Amino acid sequence: MPFPQPSASCCLRIAEVTERTFFRHFPDKREVLFGNEAQLIELLTNAIKDAPRELGPWDTLLRALMTAEPVFIENQASFEPLRRIVASSPALQERHLAKVRAMTLALVAALVERGVADRQASLAAQMGMTAIGHAVTAWHEDGSGTPNDHLMQAFDDMRALFAR
Structure with missing residues (x-):
């Protein structure tokens, strides 16, 4: 059974950044992988x-x-x-x-x-x-x-x- 994936908001809290800050650095979610x-x-x-x-x-x-x-x-x-x-x-x-x-x-x-x-x-x-x-x-x-x-x-x- 695959592990549940953490939610985006959970990951942002762990990283101690807001969603706005995240998308300032990564204009597209895919860029996290290809940045x-x-x-x-x-x-x-x-x-x-x-x-x-x-x-x-x-x-x-x-x-x-x-x-x-x-x-x-x-x-x-x-x-x-x-x-x-x-x-x-x-x-x-x-x-x-x-x-x-x-x-x-x-x-x-x-x-x-x-x-x-x-x-x-x-x-x-x-x-x-x-x-x-x-x-x-x-x-x-x-x-x-x-x-x-x-x-x-x-x-x-x-x-x-x-x-x-």
């Missing part, structure tokens, strides 16, 4: 901008995605509950897809700014987002290594697929 999007985008795009010029697009993207490791480690405990909550709600699935899309577009723009052709930047960003999603899931499922260990493995696996 770090802007910071993550800024982290990733700055890493692309700051990457050494001699790196190609794929290695630049890998290097940028690796900068997000502390975010994944910090949020490790909430990964599985969040995944279940999102999986159970079409509205949250839609919001998650919008977040991934926004991050992908930001990566594309940063790669294009570095001189990568639009089509290649788009493909690389989409593949990179797939790789990071795969890596974080693998890290949680097998419990070994670090997110970046799994990310490097995903990028190596993709390189191996291209070599065939």
